[in-house]
Amino acid sequence: MTDYNLIGKEESDFPVDFDGVYSKRAEITITLPGNLRVKYLPESAHLENDWFIFQSFYEVSGDKLTFFQEFVIKERFVAKKVYKDFKKELEKVLYLLREEVILARVN
Secondary structure, three states: OOOHHHHOOOOOOOOEEOOOOOEEEEEEEEEOOOOEEEEEOOOOEEEEOOOEEEEEEEEEEOOEEEEEEEEEEOOOEEOHHHHHHHHHHHHHHHHHHHOOOEEEEOO
């Protein structure tokens, strides 16, 4: 959902341009086979700042695992003078995106 290249540098010579104000959303539901159960489910997350809103949640109901994620761009441009603050906030999102559901076999 996010581009790692946006924060690839320690400092930016130019404003970050998102090419518009938009949102990306994904919702996935998986039916788990009878021999698997959820061992670990990441915490729900909500981050909001001047530039974007990020939220995600995971839910298990019976044999269904649902994952929801949304990334909303609030401002098209991030000024170079606030790039370091923006980078720190986006790094939080990238950390959350790396979290994984862990499944275990049921005997």
